[in-house]
């Protein structure tokens with residue numbers, strides 16, 4: 581047998597096997613496409629499978645009845661939450677950095693930081709007001725207690741030119757009119773020719789004049805001049821003094837107090853810082869009273 585004959589025989593066998601295979605595949609497909617009997621559980625199962633499953637031979641499985649439930653569907657409002665995903669673009673790093681720098685610039689120039697806040701303003705205003713009040717009170721208190729070094733009561737008071745003072749004290753008709761000096765709170769009166777020994781060496785008289793403190797030595801009332809009696813009479817409790825301040829009557833414990841005096845550059849100076857106190861006069865160096873009393877009290881001396 582030649583090689584050519586062998587090839588022809590092989591090709592013929594190959595063609596026969598191919599034809600058998602194609603026929604078999606076509607037959608199988610024709611079986612699958614046929615309608616399936618739903619009552620038969622083995623319908624559609626291949627013959628090979630049925631042959632392999634010997635245990636199931638002769639068993640018929642009836643399909644279970646499916647209960648039919650009639651449901652009444654009401655209208656139900658169903659809230660449906662829909663989640664929507666929104667893509668937010670994150671700021672770019674470069675733009676955030678720029679925004680921060682801009683914010684810092686605003687803070688730097690803000691009055692809240694660079695200036696004064698409202699609370700700070702009110703706190704400072706209250707502090708300034710409080711300490712100003714304390715300062716003013718302190719200055720006023722210091723001024724009140726500070727001793728006067730010039731002018732006013734407690735210092736040397738200029739009562740005026742000596743000639744003018746004498747002209748006012750000694751009236752042209754020979755009467756006496758004490759000169760009241762408000763700044764010294766004193767009366768300038770004529771000094772007696774026979775000055776009591778109580779006043780010798782105490783500088784209470786100069787050039788025929790003396791200065792009496794207007795304050796009553798009893799309880800401090802202002803003692804006015806009484807022209808008719810030519811003396812000083814206290815309206816508070818009736819103490820009476822002569823024209824030179826010597827005690828005459830009443831509860832006063834001593835003569836009227838007086839100040840040292842001097843003539844300085846032709847002017848009569850009352851040294852109100854030097855107060856001279858003397859006991860009740862042992863005798864009157866001037867006549868008192870010379871007329872009716874102004875307060876209607878006793879006109880006789882109690883000494």
Ligand code: FES
Pocket residue numbers: 796797798799800801814815816817818819830831832
């Ligand atoms: S105060 Fe002058 S008599 Fe009393």
